Amino acid sequence: MHALSVAELSVALRERRVSSEELTRLFLSRIARLNGRLNALVTVDEERALASARAADRRLARREAGPLTGIPIAHKDLFCARGWRTTCGSRMLADFVAPYDAHIVERLEAAGTVHVGKANMDEFAMGSSNENSYFGPVRNPWDAARVPGGSSGGSAAAVAARLVPAATGSDTGGSIRQPAALTGICGIKPTYGAVSRYGMVAYASSLDQAGVFAHSAEDLALLLTAMAGFDPRDATSVERAPEDYGRALNAPIAGLRIGVPRQYLGDGVSPDVARAVRGALDTLTGLGARVVEVSLPNQRLAVPAYYVIAPAEASSNLSRFDGVRYGHRAEGAADLASLYRRSRSEGLGPEVQRRILIGTYVLSHGYYDAYYRQAQKVRRLVADDFARAFEQCDVIAGPTTPTVAFPIGRPGTDPVQMYLEDLFTIPVNLAGLPGVSIPCGAGEAGLPVGLQLIGRAWDEAKLLGVAHAYQQSTDWHRRAPPEEP
Amino acid sequence: MLSTEELRRLCELARIDLPADGGAALQHDLDRVLGWVAQLAEADTEGVTPLTHPGDPTLRLREDRVTEPDEHEAFQRTAPAVEDGLYLVPKVIE
Numbered sequence: 001m002h003a004l005s006v007a008e009l010s011v012a013l014r015e016r017r018v019s020s021e022e023l024t025r026l027f028l029s030r031i032a033r034l035n036g037r038l039n040a041l042v043t044v045d046e047e048r049a050l051a052s053a054r055a056a057d058r059r060l061a062r063r064e065a066g067p068l069t070g071i072p073i074a075h076k077d078l079f080c081a082r083g084w085r086t087t088c089g090s091r092m093l094a095d096f097v098a099p100y101d102a103h104i105v106e107r108l109e110a111a112g113t114v115h116v117g118k119a120n121m122d123e124f125a126m127g128s129s130n131e132n133s134y135f136g137p138v139r140n141p142w143d144a145a146r147v148p149g150g151s152s153g154g155s156a157a158a159v160a161a162r163l164v165p166a167a168t169g170s171d172t173g174g175s176i177r178q179p180a181a182l183t184g185i186c187g188i189k190p191t192y193g194a195v196s197r198y199g200m201v202a203y204a205s206s207l208d209q210a211g212v213f214a215h216s217a218e219d220l221a222l223l224l225t226a227m228a229g230f231d232p233r234d235a236t237s238v239e240r241a242p243e244d245y246g247r248a249l250n251a252p253i254a255g256l257r258i259g260v261p262r263q264y265l266g267d268g269v270s271p272d273v274a275r276a277v278r279g280a281l282d283t284l285t286g287l288g289a290r291v292v293e294v295s296l297p298n299q300r301l302a303v304p305a306y307y308v309i310a311p312a313e314a315s316s317n318l319s320r321f322d323g324v325r326y327g328h329r330a331e332g333a334a335d336l337a338s339l340y341r342r343s344r345s346e347g348l349g350p351e352v353q354r355r356i357l358i359g360t361y362v363l364s365h366g367y368y369d370a371y372y373r374q375a376q377k378v379r380r381l382v383a384d385d386f387a388r389a390f391e392q393c394d395v396i397a398g399p400t401t402p403t404v405a406f407p408i409g410r411p412g413t414d415p416v417q418m419y420l421e422d423l424f425t426i427p428v429n430l431a432g433l434p435g436v437s438i439p440c441g442a443g444e445a446g447l448p449v450g451l452q453l454i455g456r457a458w459d460e461a462k463l464l465g466v467a468h469a470y471q472q473s474t475d476w477h478r479r480a481p482p483e484e485p
Numbered sequence: 486m487l488s489t490e491e492l493r494r495l496c497e498l499a500r501i502d503l504p505a506d507g508g509a510a511l512q513h514d515l516d517r518v519l520g521w522v523a524q525l526a527e528a529d530t531e532g533v534t535p536l537t538h539p540g541d542p543t544l545r546l547r548e549d550r551v552t553e554p555d556e557h558e559a560f561q562r563t564a565p566a567v568e569d570g571l572y573l574v575p576k577v578i579e
Contacts, residue, residue, distance in 0.1 A: 099559040192539040206538045235544060304522040315499060322500070324572050329565035336577050337500070345502035353501055354511070358518055360499040361487075374525050376535030381528065383536055415514055416521050432539020457540065 002026060002162045003480060006071055006219040009165060013060055013070045020060065020070030024053035024114050027072045031116070031163045034483075038139050040148075040157040042077055043085050044117035052114045059112060067222050069112030074167040076155045077118040078125060079210075080199040081105045088201050089121040089133035089151075092327045092347030102199025103234065104168060104210055104227045111226040119167055120154030123349045124318065125175055125203045127151050128421040129406070132351045137408055140183060141481040142447055146405040149179030149421075152213070156183040159213045160481060166214040166223055170200060172207045173306055174400075174425025177437035180213055181400035181450020184439045186467070186477060187213045188220045189425075191457045192432030193238035195224075196231030204313035205236070207306075207429045216477050217438065217467035221246035224460065240458075248465035254288030256466065259393030261296045268423060270403045276441025276449035277399045280470065284397075287469055294389040294396065298381040302427040305382065307419055308362050308375035309430075314352075315359025321347060354415065383431035390456050395466055399424060400437040400450030424452060434460045438467045439476040448476075487516050 001009075001018065012018050028046055035041050049072065056070035075081060078088045080098035087093045101109070109115065122132040130138040130153025138153040140146040141161035148157040152169030156179035159167050169176040171189035180187030188211045195210040202208060212223040224245045231237045260281065265274050281291055323329035323343025330342035348356070362371035389396060402423055428435040433454055440451035451470075455463040471477050487495075492512050496503045504511055557570065566573035 096563060099556065099563060193542065232545075232547065236538065236542060238540070238542070239545075298528070301525060301528055304525050307518060308522050308525065319500075323565065324574055325560075326563040327565075333575055335575050339575055340500040341496075341502050344500055348501075353499075354514055354518070356499050356501065357495050357511075357515060360495050361515070361519065362522075364495075364498065370526065371522065373535055374528070374530060375522075376537060377530035377533040378525055378528050380533050380536035381530070383539065415518055419518075430536075430539075 002030060004165070005215045006068070006165050006222055007216065009071055010067045014065060016060070020053040020056040020114060021050060023070065024049050024072050024116065027116060027164055034161055035163060037144060038141060038157050038161055039136050040120055040138050040154045040161065040163060041074060041117040042087060042120045042135050042154065045084065049114055049116040056112050056114055066111055068108070068226055070114060071166065072114045072116045072164050073108065074117050074119045074155060074158050074164045075105060075115060076121055076152050076167065076169045078121060078170060078201040079105055079168060081115065081118070084118060086118070086201070087135070089123040089135060090348065090352070091134045092321050094134060094328070096326055100199060103196035103231045105199065107227050107229070116164060119152070119158055122151035122153065124201070124314070124352050125151040125170055125172055126314070126351050126355055128174065128178060128418055129408070130154065130179070131408060132349055134349060139408070140405045142184065142405065143445065145407055146447070147182065147408050149182035149401070149405065151175040153179050155213050156180055156185060156187070159183070159185050159215070162480065166212060166219060168210065168212050170208060170210050171429065172204050172310060173429050174422040176211045176213065177400050177425050177435055177450065177452055178422060180437040182405040182448065184448030184476070184479060184481070185213055185215060186217060186220055186436065186438045187211060188224060188436045188460065188464070189428065189434065190224060190228060190460055191434045193236050194228045194460070196234040196237045198231055198233040202317040204310035205317060206313060207310060209429070216471055217436070217464045218246065218249055220436070221249060221464045243461065245461050245464060248461040249468045251465045252288065253284065253466055253469045256289040256395070257393040258284060258289050258291050259294035259389050259396045260291055261294050261299070261389065261396060261398060263296055263299050264398030264424060268402050269399055270443070272443030273399045273401070273403060273449050276443055277451055280440035280451045281397060283474060284466070284470060287473065292393050294392055296385040296389060296427065298378065298385050299427055301378045302382045302430055303419055303423055305375040305378040306426045306430060307358070308371050309379065311355040311359035312363050312372050313359070315356045315363065318348070318352070318356055379430045382427050386427070386431045386433060395459070395463060396454040398452055400452040404443040404445070404447035404449060428454050433457055434463055436463045436467055438470065439479070441476060487512055487519065
């Protein structure tokens with residue numbers, strides 16, 4: 001039962017083959033057995049989960065259930081949920097209990113999902129390995145000595161290990177797609193503005209977007225349909241008619257033009273990943289799609305542009321953590337300035353401090369034009385590259401990550417090497433486009449490889465249709481990591 | 486290269502303590518990152534308009550009316566030090 005997709009569980013619930021309470025107990029028992037090793041969830045609330053499961057069962061009994069009623073899920077620990085701890089993987093917020101619900105928490109609760117807990121993450125969503133959490137690293141269910149990716153590494157590991165059938169995440173530079181790829185599951189980062197950021201702790205506001213992890217494109221469509229939609233409380237939420245993101249799941253892909261950027265299968269990609277991605281392209285070609293080569297000439301500059309823009313926005317967003325209104329407060333500070341400094345220095349980890357300082361630097365007098373404005377101009381070039389490529393193709397495909405999951409505590413790591421993990425995902429955030437990662441093969445040591453599909457803005461339904469077509473003729477998305485007895 | 490004086494100034498602006506070791510490792514990391522992002526200068530951006538947000542959205546206006554209930558107390562429950570509905574900070578005026 002735990003290996004079923006959300007769509008399959010939904011049928012089982014509505015046919016009364018299982019109750020939500022039974023299902024929730026099943027996943028809670030898996031959490032009790034496996035989470036200690038994986039460190040994927042930082043908060044689990046059995047009592048509350050079982051209470052909402054019983055409420056879901058009552059809705060099911062009254063035949064008032066929707067497709068997500070009674071489905072257990074976890075939230076990345078940067079979504080506020082009233083009465084639950086929202087830590088953001090930081091000492092700064094280790095004891096912060098949110099006084100309100102994030103928009104997507106409200107939406108998913110209204111859809112009847114059962115919230116079982118909060119997922120570990122890189123501190124303030126800054127990281128690509130989930131080694132930056134105050135609560136310790138998350139382990140990859142495929143190999144506990146390796147990272148699950150980040151920053152939504154806890155959500156990804158929890159879904160991959162079937163501790164929950166689905167989990168929310170956020171993606172600023174790859175934080176959903178990269179961990180989805182490294183743990184062998186599916187993840188979607190929607191178009192910027194599709195899902196409200198209300199109640200999601202901000203990292204870099206012009207890039208942050210909420211999304212979701214699950215085991216199939218069909219599941220992503222069900223969850224995204226429940227999460228997305230206009231919210232006046234987020235100034236960048238886009239006002240559009242509600243969408244059924246599953247409407248194109250069964251659309252044929254014959255004649256579809258798949259653009260493969262010549263930069264995406266070149267030097268920067270390890271051979272095992274390139275091989276798996278070429279295999280996936282062959283499968284799609286076999287289904288009638290056509291591969292065309294496209295070029296994204298400014299991609300090379302996307303990662304450095306991101307590491308100016310994101311830290312700049314972070315330095316502003318994280319100025320709110322001052323030890324006064326919420327979060328960690330240093331003891332015994334003699335004056336206000338030292339209260340701020342000491343609370344921040346004690347409460348924020350090294351990578352977060354680094355990014356705040358970089359952001360402060362690039363925004364400071366004398367450097368603003370050379371760094372920050374120049375990065376925003378490069379951002380335009382990166383977005384224009386995509387617009388030109390989409391004149392020749394309908395979707396863009398390539399690897400999600402340059403390698404399979406790497407070891408925890410990789411020696412000699414310098415910050416820039418870690419930043420380059422997001423080479424293929426960052427450009428998509430800069431341009432605000434939707435991106436999906438789906439498992440498409442096994443690389444070195446049998447570890448999962450992710451295929452990234454990128455669409456024009458608001459083309460999520462098409463991307464999910466392509467992913468679904470692929471999953472109808474392959475079974476990579478059904479493979480599960482080995483389980484210890 | 487970031488000078489020690491520049492690092493001290495940055496820490497001051499960001500309200501972060503200079504590390505106890507004087508910040509040599511931090512200085513090294515920041516140099517590494519800033520040196521690497523400096524390659525952005527190579528891009529020909531003559532006449533390019535900066536992109537601040539995807540889709541170049543314009544900010545929405547809304548009606549000027551109260552939409553939020555008073556949740557003063559709930560919000561202050563998360564504060565480390567509060568008295569009589571006020572946030573407490575170290576003395577700022579002698």
